[in-house]
Amino acid sequence: MATSDASAAARAKATELLAYSQRQVNRVVSPPTRQKAYNWVHDVATKRPILFSFVSFQLVLSIVPMFLFIGFATSTILFALISAVVFSLFWISIATLFLVPTVFVTFSIALLLWAWSASFFFAGRWVYRRLPFGIDGNTAVFKQPNGSRQVIFERSKANDAVNFDINAEAAEVKE
Numbered sequence: 200m201a202t203s204d205a206s207a208a209a210r211a212k213a214t215e216l217l218a219y220s221q222r223q224v225n226r227v228v229s230p231p232t233r234q235k236a237y238n239w240v241h242d243v244a245t246k247r248p249i250l251f252s253f254v255s256f257q258l259v260l261s262i263v264p265m266f267l268f269i270g271f272a273t274s275t276i277l278f279a280l281i282s283a284v285v286f287s288l289f290w291i292s293i294a295t296l297f298l299v300p301t302v303f304v305t306f307s308i309a310l311l312l313w314a315w316s317a318s319f320f321f322a323g324r325w326v327y328r329r330l331p332f333g334i335d336g337n338t339a340v341f342k343q344p345n346g347s348r349q350v351i352f353e354r355s356k357a358n359d360a361v362n363f364d365i366n367a368e369a370a371e372v373k374e
Contacts, residue, residue, distance in 0.1 A: 224233070244251040
């Protein structure tokens with residue numbers, strides 16, 4: 200009884216697998232189209248049996264090497280792509296090992312140059328504000344000790360060149 204139960208279960212599984220396969224084939228190729236192909240193959244086999252047998256033998260014996268070649272070509276392409284990605288990632292990581300310290304050094308140099316130029320700017324501005332004279336637009340102004348200012352020369356307006364003419368008399372600056 201155990202044998203008949205096992206064979207019945209195996210038959211049920213096989214029937215279920217066959218029905219599943221049939222549903223999947225029906226999804227890909229509709230039954231009328233498949234029946235049309237079966238009829239054509241039957242007609243060729245009946246009308247030209249020698250040609251049909253030749254094509255059948257060629258197909259049956261050549262299909263395995265063809266599938267093996269297709270599998271080999273596909274796996275070779277996949278292996279090459281995976282190898283290329285791994286190879287590229289390896290060398291990119293090696294290049295990153297050089298890039299990070301280089302960027303750190305260039306960042307440090309840029310930071311030092313910026314700090315140097317900013318400190319000279321602020322020091323120059325501090326010195327300029329404490330000088331007794333300065334240039335304001337088109338005029339050079341001299342600061343008096345009492346806080347008043349006097350113009351000591353003006354830029355000539357005849358042309359755009361930086362050419363200052365010294366005035367004989369210093370004029371008081373209007374604020």
